[in-house]
Amino acid sequence: xxxxxxxxxxxxxxxxxxxxxxGGDCVEVRDDLPGLVxxxxxxxxxxxxxxxxxxxxxxxxxxxxx
Numbered sequence: 606x607x608x609x610x611x612x613x614x615x616x617x618x619x620x621x622x623x624x625x626x627x628g629g630d631c632v633e634v635r636d637d638l639p640g641l642v643x644x645x646x647x648x649x650x651x652x653x654x655x656x657x658x659x660x661x662x663x664x665x666x667x668x669x670x671x
Contacts, residue, residue, distance in 0.1 A: 618647070620632070634662075641656055
């Protein structure tokens, strides 16, 4: 499914594996854009996205996964 946000980032969003159906912390990312990782709140995708470089995203994942 492709959903567009107000800032024009449309495409296949992937929800975090840590998200749950009880309204937990729900983050969605796209990993199909070269050099860029858009991130948004799946509970309120209309608020827009935060975009980070793919390098910054890899560092974030490495640090948070321990």
